[in-house]
Amino acid sequence: MTVKIDTRSKILKTALKLFQLHGYHATGLNEIIKESGAPKGSIYYYFPNGKEELALKALDLSTKIIKTRIQQELSAFIDPVKAFQFHITEIANFINHPENLDDIPMSLLSLEAAFTMESLRKACAATFEARKKIYVEKLIQSGFKIDKAEELGMIIQLMIEGAITLSLTQKDNLPLLTVVKQIPMLLKS
């Protein structure tokens, strides 16, 4: 009984990691099997609609994990400047150990889905939305007006995504650290 769930969740965790890091099309089901140690036949037992369902469910998992993590990091400081700086610095610290980047990178999967996998695209959009909401809430708690908080939350989110992309491409976390530096200016207004 416990073992069943274990197989399912091993598949899920491995799939999530590979989809986010290597991409949806680059990761074969066989790779997921091999790396997770799960039996081949189990994929279609637990996810009867195949690879795309697996991606969808993996994304669900990610949304939950990430929510907790972001909320924790942002609540480490009441001052929003310090809180966001802490959050982004934490991401920066793991750029050179991406296997521990724990569900942070979303851009690859969502761009792959954007034109070719509508249901996955929508799920990605929802995940982005959920993350932004956490940022916005922190900003509102810190006294920003709703409209301004919405705007800044979106800017912070897109800076983070862009900086992750650049940092991973260049194998150098300078882009993320530059964002950290920019936060005080951004939240001064």
Added chain:
Amino acid sequence: MTVKIDTRSKILKTALKLFQLHGYHATGLNEIIKESGAPKGSIYYYFPNGKEELALKALDLSTKIIKTRIQQELSAFIDPVKAFQFHITEIANFINHPENLDDIPMSLLSLEAAFTMESLRKACAATFEARKKIYVEKLIQSGFKIDKAEELGMIIQLMIEGAITLSLTQKDNLPLLTVVKQIPMLLKS
């Protein structure tokens, strides 16, 4: 003679578009053939090292096209605020017609390459660098100190990449327009 080059460049242009929009792994050679109308055998005649060489050469092409385009858009206004706003607005205008987005989106290809295709990853890093340089030059011309220009150039670049990712995922150019709105604040310092 002219026809030869035509086949080669048709392949290249189609490949570039599909790689950037659908991704490297999602686009098959057959798809490139079909959409470009080029003969099947020609791919390995013009690009003997296969798909990855094709991606590399397509990226070269992109770097040239894009350089001209960005420089043109940025020189439309002397005021850097207006210039960058114009540049980003132009991108935003094409979010709903991505086939005309002309080599702008880089994130997908570079994230696919980041962990699995080292030479392509380096090429993407170089392309990002080349683009940033154009931004930085504009800022220097506008009177920013070199260090500050480097920093702001990077921020602008990563905001654009992040905003494209979000805009494409949400099929809505609000993220890009929010960046436009943010530019005056950013360049005030």
Added chain:
DNA sequence: TAATATATAGACCAGTTGCTATAATATTAT
């Protein structure tokens, strides 16, 4: 022990990249 539910291995076909044998075209020699 039979019947049902759960889980899995391995076969299958479609589609992939890469290549080779051939065709078309240009170039040179007679």
Added chain:
DNA sequence: ATAATATTATAGCAACTGGTCTATATATTA
């Protein structure tokens, strides 16, 4: 001008891998 040769270009096949599904094994319950 024609034949022989070299160059350029292309069609289509081979080898392989991918996702999918089915037939079988294992466990659970009646």
